[in-house]
Amino acid sequence: MRKILYVTTVSSTINSFLKPHIQDLVAQGYVVDVATNVTDDLDEEILGLGIKVFSVGFQRTPVSVKNLDACRQMRLIQKNERYDIVHVHTPVASFVTRFALRKDKDLKILYTCHGFHFYKGGPAISWLLFYPAEKLAARWTDVLITINSEDYAVARGFKLRCGGKACKIYGVGIEKVKYILKDFDKSGCRGKLGLSDDDFVILVLAELNKNKNHIQLIRAMSFLKGRYPDIKAVFAGCGPLETEIKGNIKALGLEKNVMMVGWRCDVKELINLSDVVGLFSKREGLGKCLLEAMVCGKSIMATNTRGPREFIEEGAEGILFDIDDVEATAKAIEKIYASAKFNVMSEKNVAEATNKYLLENVLAQLNSVYEGLCIEE
Known part of the structure; x- marks a missing residue:
């Protein structure tokens, strides 16, 4: 029985976008837990699945010193729980978690980018701050998942872990x-x-x-x-x-x-x-x-x-x-x-x-990713 940890900066991301993904994985027999800054109570349907919720002090501000504590928390969680897969979402939690767990060679790290903070025509500060960080963190990533063509083109230029690959899926799924x-x-x-x-x-x-x-x-x-x-x-x-x-x-x-x-x-x-x-x-x-x-x-x-x-x-x-x-x-x-x-x-x-954006199609793409296959255009 494979263990997966879902990681987001704040808990509202779980409630708003990732609940059906977690429900689908649990239905397939995976053990799924969540690590997030619990700023909002998690949905009762998620809690009803029997998952563990780890409250981690991620901060949305990238340079907050509190993210150093979050880094230590993530190392301790992985040491105690030994997840097979850690699936990270949202920029800060994703960088912190990948940095914290980068030396764990037995762990597969997936990152879903819901939109890079740098983009064509975007402010220079976003490129100066977020592009180098994403490029560096890609080296600690086994699968980098994007949801639009522009980000996919960027991700394909990053160097991932040995055998790693970028792929594109159609969002988080519409029910x-x-x-x-x-x-x-x-x-x-x-x-x-x-x-x-x-x-x-x-x-x-x-x-x-x-x-x-x-x-x-x-x-x-x-x-x-x-x-x-x-x-x-x-x-x-x-x-x-x-x-x-x-x-x-x-x-x-x-x-x-x-x-x-x-x-x-x-x-x-x-x-x-x-x-x-x-x-x-x-x-x-x-x-x-x-x-x-x-x-x-x-x-x-x-x-x-x-x-x-x-x-x-x-x-x-x-x-x-x-x-x-x-x-x-x-x-x-x-x-x-x-x-x-x-x-x-x-x-x-x-x-x-x-x-193509319907939930059943997105879940099929994600399942292929979990099985070691990347869906490409």
């Missing part, structure tokens, strides 16, 4: 059946948020941080509010910029046009009550919420970053625009608002655009 709601009371759900049936709703599902770039949509909404008072934006999520974003909304007089609803557990309902789902990130590994919206037949819009442009066909199911191009963002909203063809995606278009 389509969970997002298609039968007998959905759209009007009732909108009413609970203070939205009317006639409102045109733009939904943003993202942490309130600098990278997610909510200000781009806020500024676009300020251009549109006079002509289209029925266009409403809904921000679902919490984060360090909550106060700043509220201040921007107030300063631009958008209190009736942009609402912040905080962290939500009814994401499926929010997607189904919306007209379009948007991401305005400066850096995006793929964009799971956009794929979730697509399987619900919703239009999508996003900044032209490496993740969204991987699957958005311009004019077919969504629109891309440049980062910080507020005018183009406003025009995109106006175009979708005015055009009936954007309002509903056909089942054929949904299937063609999203099938």
Whole structure:
């Protein structure tokens, strides 16, 4: 019976993205445990699997001295538990863990990169800080898994452990059946948020941080509010910029046009009550919420970053625009608002655009990785 340890910087990553992966491995007979900074309670379904949860003091800030303690913790965990595979996620925990366990020759280390922090057109500081770190840590990695073509091309240039290999999979997997709601009371759900049936709703599902770039949509909404008072934006999520974003909304007089609803557990309902789902990130590994919206037949819009442009066909199911191009963002909203063809995606278009990203296909790719095979393009 093989033992696997899943490692993330913070526990919310487990809850939001990795739960079905862990459930699938346990169903196959693997022993799976988790090491993470437990900033949020782990999902009860995960805990119900009987896994061990190791609370490790990973910090999101790469240079925090607390990561040295996390390094020592990871060595002790591996010494006591002797895992066959350690599967790391998120940049800081991944680097710290790979450094800590780099000399363990009997251990296989897998790293899923959900989006390198350096990217084409990105700030120089990201390249100076993260590129050398990822290149170095690759030498302690047996399999480097990427989720978009740009990162895959970079990963293939890294030198991995002897016999190691980079591969690409299609994200973390979308559970389509969970997002298609039968007998959905759209009007009732909108009413609970203070939205009317006639409102045109733009939904943003993202942490309130600098990278997610909510200000781009806020500024676009300020251009549109006079002509289209029925266009409403809904921000679902919490984060360090909550106060700043509220201040921007107030300063631009958008209190009736942009609402912040905080962290939500009814994401499926929010997607189904919306007209379009948007991401305005400066850096995006793929964009799971956009794929979730697509399987619900919703239009999508996003900044032209490496993740969204991987699957958005311009004019077919969504629109891309440049980062910080507020005018183009406003025009995109106006175009979708005015055009009936954007309002509903056909089942054929949904299937063609999203099938490879479905959970069952991603799990099949991961299982091949665990069996020693890499899935390539």
